Amino acid sequence: MRQGNPALIETYLQRxxxxxxxxxxxxxxxxxxxxxxxxxxxxxxxxxxxxxxQNPAAYLYRLGSNLMLDKxxxxxxxxxxxxxxxxxxxxxLGPEDIDEAPDAVxxxxxxxxxxxxxxxxxxxGAQTQRVFQLHKLQGLSHTETAEQLGISRSAVEKHMIAxxxxxxxxxx
Numbered sequence: 001m002r003q004g005n006p007a008l009i010e011t012y013l014q015r016x017x018x019x020x021x022x023x024x025x026x027x028x029x030x031x032x033x034x035x036x037x038x039x040x041x042x043x044x045x046x047x048x049x050x051x052x053x054q055n056p057a058a059y060l061y062r063l064g065s066n067l068m069l070d071k072x073x074x075x076x077x078x079x080x081x082x083x084x085x086x087x088x089x090x091x092x093l094g095p096e097d098i099d100e101a102p103d104a105v106x107x108x109x110x111x112x113x114x115x116x117x118x119x120x121x122x123x124x125g126a127q128t129q130r131v132f133q134l135h136k137l138q139g140l141s142h143t144e145t146a147e148q149l150g151i152s153r154s155a156v157e158k159h160m161i162a163x164x165x166x167x168x169x170x171x172x
């Protein structure tokens with residue numbers, strides 16, 4: 001059962017089509033007008049108790065106009081927020097935006113190159129692989145790598161030279 005003011009709801013039901021046409025012209029969209037008129041109905045049915053309204057039709061149009069203005073203000077605020085974000089988070093060359101993301105071909109080539117490196121390193125001995133991983137992938141220095149593996153700094157350097165020579169031979 002519907003709540004709210006029965007007289008307002010009855011007037012709404014009688015004038016629904018007129019309300020849609022009225023707001024469609026102002027919003028330049030029938031779909032947006034339908035949404036707004038539905039919002040009017042929701043507001044009417046969610047009100048508790050009887051409220052004395054002298055002119056129910058005028059009340060409906062005023063309620064719809066207020067909802068429309070609130071919606072438009074919200075959209076303007078969102079557009080301003082989005083524009084401010086774009087200004088801070090964009091790269092431009094003159095008036096043109098620049099896309100900083102690499103194109104798909106460059107990304108695919110990089111992934112394929114990385115896969116070839118991984119496969120080539122897997123052909124090496126286990127200790128050489130560990131040295132490569134700690135030094136190149138985890139960013140440890142030669143000294144830190146040596147300490148972690150319990151080998152000399154010179155041994156780390158020799159393993160890295162072996163990796164680099166192997167990669168130079170295997171990768172174009």
